[in-house]
Amino acid sequence: MQELSEEAVRTLYPDPAVHRISRGEYPPGTSYAGTLAVPGTAFVLSGSCRYVMEKGEIALSKGDFAELPRGAYMFYANGDEGAQVVRVYKIPEPLPL
Secondary structure (H helix, E strand, O other), X not given: OOXXXXXXXXXXXXXXXXXXXXXXXXXXXXXXXXXXXXXEEEEEEEEEEEEEEOOEEEEEEOOOEEEEOOEEEEEEEEEEEEEEEEEEEEOOOOOOO
């Protein structure tokens, strides 16, 4: 089994015209509010984190991944290590003119 890494995630989503991939490194205690315009997937490379949304909470640790629904959320980097997270979003199709 391949270790979870940014490179491994990029092999799952090879076309940059279809998916946006970003990596974030969050020190312990980091928290922020965000909104997802489109659903996405979060992959935790190290540490642990939580996403708190209107309909529930997703807790993730190193090696975990989860689908993130569209909408508002709060992100929290947990523990002494913080978190390294790779997020993947499908780029929406342009609206017809």
